[in-house]
Amino acid sequence: xxxxxxxxxxxxxxxxxxxxxxxxxxxxxxxxxxxxxxxxxxxxxxxxxxxxxxxxxxxxxxxxxxxxxxxxxxxxxxxxxxxxxxxxxxxxxxxxxxxxxxxxxxxxxxxxxxxxxxxxxxxxxxxxxxxxxxxxxxxxxxxxxxxxxxxxxxxxxxxxxxxxxxxxxxxxxxxxxxxxxxxxxxxxxxxxxxxxxxxxxxxxxxxxxxxxxxxxxxxxxxxxxxxxxxxxxxxxxxxxxxxxxxxxxxxxxxxxxxxxxxxxxxxxxxxxxxx
Amino acid sequence: xxxxxxxxxxxxxxxxxxxxxxxxxxxxxxxxxxxxxxxxxxxxxxxxxxxxxxxxxxxxxxxxxxxxxxxxxxxxxxxxxxxxxxxxxxxxxxxxxxxxxxxxxxxxxxxxxxxxxxxxxxxxxxxxxxxxxxxxxxxxxxxxxxxxxxxxxxxxxxxxxxxxxxxxxxxxxxxxxxxxxxxxxxxxxxxxxxxxxxxxx
Amino acid sequence: xxxxxxxxxxxxxxxxxxxxxxxxxxxxxxxxxxxxxxxxxxxxxxxxxxxxxxxxxxxxxxxxxxxxxxxxxxxxxxxxxxxxxxxxxxxxxxxxxxxxxxxxxxxxxxxxxxxxxxxxxxxxxxxxxxxxxxxxxxxxxxxxxxxxxxxxxxxxxxxxxxxxxxxxxxxxxxxxxxxxxxxxxxxxxxxxxxxxxxxxxxxxxxxxxxxxxxxxxxxxxxxxxxxxxxxxxxxxxxxxxxxxxxxxxxxxxxxxxxxxxxxxxxx
Numbered sequence: 001x002x003x004x005x006x007x008x009x010x011x012x013x014x015x016x017x018x019x020x021x022x023x024x025x026x027x028x029x030x031x032x033x034x035x036x037x038x039x040x041x042x043x044x045x046x047x048x049x050x051x052x053x054x055x056x057x058x059x060x061x062x063x064x065x066x067x068x069x070x071x072x073x074x075x076x077x078x079x080x081x082x083x084x085x086x087x088x089x090x091x092x093x094x095x096x097x098x099x100x101x102x103x104x105x106x107x108x109x110x111x112x113x114x115x116x117x118x119x120x121x122x123x124x125x126x127x128x129x130x131x132x133x134x135x136x137x138x139x140x141x142x143x144x145x146x147x148x149x150x151x152x153x154x155x156x157x158x159x160x161x162x163x164x165x166x167x168x169x170x171x172x173x174x175x176x177x178x179x180x181x182x183x184x185x186x187x188x189x190x191x192x193x194x195x196x197x198x199x200x201x202x203x204x205x206x207x208x209x210x211x212x213x214x215x216x217x218x219x220x221x222x223x224x225x226x227x228x229x230x231x232x233x234x235x236x237x238x239x240x241x242x243x244x245x246x247x248x249x250x251x252x253x254x255x256x257x258x259x260x261x262x263x264x265x266x267x268x269x270x271x272x273x274x275x
Numbered sequence: 276x277x278x279x280x281x282x283x284x285x286x287x288x289x290x291x292x293x294x295x296x297x298x299x300x301x302x303x304x305x306x307x308x309x310x311x312x313x314x315x316x317x318x319x320x321x322x323x324x325x326x327x328x329x330x331x332x333x334x335x336x337x338x339x340x341x342x343x344x345x346x347x348x349x350x351x352x353x354x355x356x357x358x359x360x361x362x363x364x365x366x367x368x369x370x371x372x373x374x375x376x377x378x379x380x381x382x383x384x385x386x387x388x389x390x391x392x393x394x395x396x397x398x399x400x401x402x403x404x405x406x407x408x409x410x411x412x413x414x415x416x417x418x419x420x421x422x423x424x425x426x427x428x429x430x431x432x433x434x435x436x437x438x439x440x441x442x443x444x445x446x447x448x449x450x451x452x453x454x455x456x457x458x459x460x461x462x463x464x465x466x467x468x469x470x471x472x473x474x475x476x
Numbered sequence: 477x478x479x480x481x482x483x484x485x486x487x488x489x490x491x492x493x494x495x496x497x498x499x500x501x502x503x504x505x506x507x508x509x510x511x512x513x514x515x516x517x518x519x520x521x522x523x524x525x526x527x528x529x530x531x532x533x534x535x536x537x538x539x540x541x542x543x544x545x546x547x548x549x550x551x552x553x554x555x556x557x558x559x560x561x562x563x564x565x566x567x568x569x570x571x572x573x574x575x576x577x578x579x580x581x582x583x584x585x586x587x588x589x590x591x592x593x594x595x596x597x598x599x600x601x602x603x604x605x606x607x608x609x610x611x612x613x614x615x616x617x618x619x620x621x622x623x624x625x626x627x628x629x630x631x632x633x634x635x636x637x638x639x640x641x642x643x644x645x646x647x648x649x650x651x652x653x654x655x656x657x658x659x660x661x662x663x664x665x666x667x668x669x670x671x672x673x674x675x676x677x678x679x680x681x682x683x684x685x686x687x688x689x690x691x692x693x694x695x696x697x698x699x700x701x702x703x704x705x706x707x708x709x710x711x712x713x714x715x716x717x718x719x720x721x722x723x724x725x726x727x728x729x730x731x732x733x734x735x736x737x738x739x740x741x742x743x
């Protein structure tokens with residue numbers, strides 16, 4: 001037989017057999033796919049961050065399609081658009097997503113915080129905080145080895161002079177950093193509102209705090225006294241702000257002797273938030 | 276028996292696919308971040324390598340070589356491997372969903388993995404050089420190559436987990452330092468050179 | 477790729493900005509395996525270039541005919557045909573190259589660069605743009621291979637362009653020149669390890685670090701907030717207030733404020 005013809009026949013025959021086999025196999029062994037879940041999955045950003053409380057984006061999509069949850073606004077990274085798109089597919093009401101950003105509530109940088117030991121182990125916050133609560137004198141503040149920097153799926157966190165700082169323009173409020181931080185000093189705050197925030201978590205008595213960090217809350221009560229709406233309280237030697245009551249007037253910041261309470265105006269970051 | 280043992284050990288140690296033959300580097304760098312994904316991927320590779328060899332060996336011997344159409348090897352082999360991978364995916368999805376959810380995401384990656392096509396082509400090459408290298412030897416060689424891939428992946432996953440917690444200069448972070456670590460690991464595999472010949476020689 | 481880009485840009489992006497090997501990290505296997513000598517690298521680069529241009533063109537021509545469900549197998553068949561052709565050409569005209577590349581010549585089929593470009597570019601763009609993209613990417617691949625092989629051949633074998641007269645260069649009329657033995661007149665021995673596998677990984681790692689450094693210094697054009705401007709607490713930052721700001725800036729250039737200045741934030 002003509003070798004060229006033979007070659008053509010062999011290749012086409014193998015291709016045909018393979019194609020037919022696959023076609024039959026996919027028909028015979030078809031597994032029903034949840035189309036709704038797949039459509040929902042396409043609306044989600046796919047960061048698999050777990051902020052929604054389900055096992056990744058697939059888990060959330062499945063839960064929505066099966067009706068295990070009716071909340072369409074659980075996806076923080078996807079924000080408003082994802083909520084709207086999911087609502088269209090599922091026929092549920094679109095939930096309101098308040099844009100939030102994670103903030104490291106600590107000012108204990110190299111300038112402010114005192115060290116109590118020289119740590120030369122593995123550069124990880126989780127590891128370092130096992131050793132007498134970390135190298136800094138204050139055991140409540142940011143350890144500064146950047147576990148959150150590594151954990152952030154959106155590259156929004158950087159280390160600035162020994163403490164982590166989160167860029168609200170890049171933060172997708174997924175909450176991975178909050179779960180990573182061994183000190184629990186990262187909190188989620190709304191970006192759209194101008195409110196006061198206590199940039200300290202030190203619960204030692206004032207005199208002790210003073211020795212540990214120049215910017216630590218000493219529990220002097222000045223902010224509590226100046227606040228006109230009664231939004232600030234002192235709990236265990238550290239100030240706390242009730243965000244419902246706070247009007248963002250800034251008087252507490254004026255009164256604070258160590259400037260550990262501050263008005264965070266992050267509204268201008270919103271325009272830099274890219275989709 | 277000794278012959279087959281020598282083939283397997285050669286494929287795993289001296290001719291390690293990843294570290295001395297440079298086949299399958301993409302998954303080696305991409306999927307070796309965590310131990311469980313590395314192990315899952317390598318298991319899938321071993322499975323597909325063995326299947327591909329079992330199917331392509333008769334095709335090559337009875338269809339292509341008989342008719343003097345060796346030049347069709349590349350195109351026929353890749354066709355068969357692509358179809359095979361897809362078929363395995365469908366079968367796993369239907370009958371062993373638990374295994375599918377563990378290995379499924381790696382299967383499409385394997386179609387374009389040069390290690391699979393590489394092992395099939397190398398088998399053909401070895402058979403051309405040594406006519407005694409039959410079906411059994413080809414199968415052992417493929418499984419050995421897959422195990423070598425697994426050894427490299429699992430070992431390197433360990434190395435990478437240590438890399439994570441180190442202070443690395445900014446421009447070396449990520450792939451560059453990973454490659455340099457891979458270079459050190461492959462130095463250790465250089466040490467295996469000649470060991471198989473000496474054991475079985 | 478919705479926006480239209482000029483053909484010149486399609487071509488030049490493959491050379492540096494989107495260099496397939498150093499920036500996109502595609503096709504690492506042949507890069508490591510065939511960069512042991514410059515002539516091998518050149519042969520591999522040209523083979524890939526030919527396959528890439530041909531397959532990009534054909535796939536772009538067929539892009540409206542191929543149903544998206546079976547596009548990957550269809551692409552693979554197209555690519556495999558061209559690879560087989562190139563393989564036969566190399567066997568006939570440059571047998572030394574065929575021996576040196578061995579299994580990596582047919583393995584161009586599964587080279588991620590080719591399938592990746594088919595999937596990411598040729599399947600969506602016009603014929604001419606796809607061909608130009610193929611040329612750019614192919615030359616980028618060849619350049620990266622040449623960079624690596626120059627380092628590896630020089631340090632590992634002490635030569636440059638060794639065996640040029642029997643290589644692919646012979647097709648272009650290079651028959652008398654047979655490489656330079658650089659280390660012959662030096663009192664040092666070449667380090668063989670550079671030609672072996674570890675040297676490949678090492679050189680590739682260093683080259684990639686170098687490429688990262690260049691890309692970093694050029695900076696991304698995308699406007700984004702960085703440094704103190706990105707910090708919600710810059711207003712009360714003790715470093716800014718205590719006048720240590722310049723100090724911080726000089727120590728850590730990333731704290732510089734390119735997008736908006738810090739006074740604006742302070743308000």
